[in-house]
Amino acid sequence: MSYQEKRTIVSIITGLFILVAYGIYAFEKYQSGVIAADDIKAWAGIMLVFIGIGVVLAIVIQIVFHILLSITIAIQERARTGRCGDDKEIEKTISAKMVTDEMDKLIELKSMRVSFIIAGIGFVTALVTQLFNYPPAVLLNVLFISFSAGSLLEGLAQIYFYRRGIKNG
Template sequence: MSYQEKKSIVSLISTIFIFTAYCLYMYPRHPGGGLESAETFHYWGSFVLILTLFSVFAQIIISIIFTIFFRITTREKVPSFEDELDKLIGLKAFRNAFFVFVSGFLFSMGSLVFYEPSQAMFIILIASGFLADVFGSMTRLYHYRKGV
């Protein structure tokens, strides 16, 4: 298994773990009361902002740990450049992830058009971001295994 495949698998697993752990951490903090209160908007705004920051920092730390672990266990150097195949696979993964996120964004705005509670919009938006990240990692892994 190549370095890129292992990196895609680690990215996929870490994304699922980070999102699940953060949701389990934030779920008990969900405010009671009215669905459209200022406290509810504060909760969802902080949920998205902190999840974004937490995910970025956790992914950076996990990537560094993975690189160190890979270097120690295999005694191989980590590839220091991307060739055209790596760039093409990255672009395809980004395209697919972007499509998933934009679709989720449109569904979340559609939920507002059909007078759903604003919480539905936030949940759809957060879920689409998570699914976009997972789908991008899966696309990357698929193309490294099967080719372009």
Template structure:
């Protein structure tokens, strides 16, 4: 298995673990029933912003740790650049992620049209963001293994 394939798998697993751990931490902190709209919006805004911040920091740390472990176990240095194949795969991964997120966004807006509670809209939006991230990693892994 090549560096890029291993990296895609590590990214995929870490994305799932970070999201699951964060949700387990945050959902019990959901404002109690009868909370004001401003309190609910504050909760969801903080949920998304902190999740993004934690994800970025965790991915950077995991990437550094992964590169150190990769060098120690294989004796090879990780590629220091992206070539044309990497760029094409990256574009395809972005396309998949983008399409999934847009689909989720439309569903989230649909839930508002159908007069669903606010948390449904945010749940769909956050789930779409998560699935978009996961699908990007899966797309990368698929194309690194099967070609384009």
């Protein structure tokens, strides 16, 4: 499995964790009556908190992922060559495994299209909820979930394209 695939899987798991945590938290608060469906300020605050948590968590998890990946590569290199090697050799090996090429960029662009389509559909759906007089909190939740789902599906599309390949055109 390539570096890009591993990084994408870690991002998907992080995003899924944040989305599930938000869903459980928001549903529990709504069901218990702490937040009303028309309290847009409370819903916006909760979403902003979870966005902040998601950003911080994604950064920390990616840092830990890269540290663990570097250690794994160093151990594999030592097992392959039978010697420890210096830091420059290990750094060179790590850099070689983390290279992104034109195919990686193309996969990123094609999968980003999936994310934009899902986010766009979610945006239109959110606007439609207002035509049918749903509370503004529904609009916010549809937007939040569609953007999160778009990000998750972007990651899944990347995995798909790395496994299946892409046709340039």
